Amino acid sequence: MANHVIAASAALLEQMRNHYASDITEHLPAGALFVAKRPGCTITAYRSGKVLFQGKAAEQEAAKWLEPSEQKKAAAPQPRLSAASAIGSDEVGTGDYFGPVVVAAAYVAKEQIETIVAMGVKDSKQLTDEAIRRIAPALMNHIAHQTVILANQKYNDWQRSGMPQTKIKALLHNKAIAMLMERLSPIKPEAIIIDQFIERDLYFRYLEGETNIVRDRVYCYPKAETVHIAVAAASIIARYVFLQEMERLSQKVGMTLPKGAGAQVDQTAAKLMQMHGPAILELCGKLHFANTKKAVQIAKQQ
Structure with missing residues (x-):
């Protein structure tokens, strides 16, 4: 079960109590102000100002209650960041049923x-797979x-242990960065920009206990590919590697594996089980x- 703790002011605690009023339960642990139960998450607020979120939806629920000052700190772009020497980081595969999760970090x-922009680098979601396969090799040779x-x-092992996908992504981003x-040393980037999948505060909470955490000059921005071209470069490299891995897996299982998580994926997974047994998934x-x-x-129906 995922656990998340945030610090809340007295005013925020009262706001939370009102928000969860219809979900509050009668039984309180020692020191608690209230306990609220929602689908996928139990929220326990303590008199100390700590609020504990537990359950599959814990990270999403906790992210709603960051203090405004924390949100502004995480979201406010740094001046002239787009012109800095920076590492960008992005991931691919978290929304696809088949295939691995790939994180890429790129230094520009x-x-x-100017050269990277001239190569046609932009957010990988705006490019076809054909364009990705054309641009990525030259880009990877250049930066x-x-x-x-x-x-x-490994993903399934981590998920079964109770690790939320957001923590998985945090661990992979930090590792790639x-x-x-280490490879760039002694060069130090002026900024490290992660395409935001969670607030910066929670990102670093997920990394607690790790031995090598990159903290300095780390920023998390939504649509970070618009903040710095390095993030767009990372997104292209990650997509290219993901496509290669999908081709490798397709050859291994003897069937073309579709991207995404739609009905075609359901049909393909069913055929794989019929051919190889459930363990193939x-x-x-x-x-x-x-x-x-x-x-x-x-x-079963076929």
């Missing part, structure tokens, strides 16, 4: 920015980068997705 020095690939079997920083799928149950039902 300020004197490389320092690091990728981290989390195979499906740390490895790239451990190798190539993210088992906690709803697609697994749908595929099982389809396989």
Whole structure:
């Protein structure tokens, strides 16, 4: 079960009590102000000002209650950041049933920015797979980068242990950035920009206990590819590596694996189970997705 703790002022505690009024339960642990139970999350607020969120939806629920000052600090762009020598970091594969999670970190020095833009680098979601395959090799030869690939079997192990996907992403981003920083040394980037999937505060809470945490000059921005071209470069590299991994997995299981998590994925997963048995999905799928149950039902009906 995922656990998240935030610090709340007296005013925020009262606001939370009002917000969760219809979900508050009668039984209180020692020192608690209130306990509220919502689908996927139990919220326990303590007199000390600490608020504990527990359950599958804990990280999303906790993120709603960051203090305004924290939100502003995380969101406020730094002046002239787009012209800095920076590392950008982005991930691919978290919304796809088949295939691994791939995180890429890419370093673009300020004197490389114009060249990278001229190469056609932009957010990978705006590019076709054909364009990704054309641009990525030249880009990877031109800039320092690091990728981290989390195979499906390891992903499923982490997920079964109760690790939320947001923590998985935090661990992978930090690892890719740390490895790239080691390769760049003694060069130090002026900024490290992560395409935001969670607030900066929670990102670092997920990394507590890790031995090598990159903290200095780290920023988390929504649509970070518009903040610095290094993030767009990272998104292209991550997508390219993901496409390669999907091709490798497709060859291994003897069937083309579709991207996404739609109905075509359900049908493909069902056919794979019929061909190889249910264990095959451990190798190539993210088992906690709803697609697994749908595929099982389809396989039984056929």
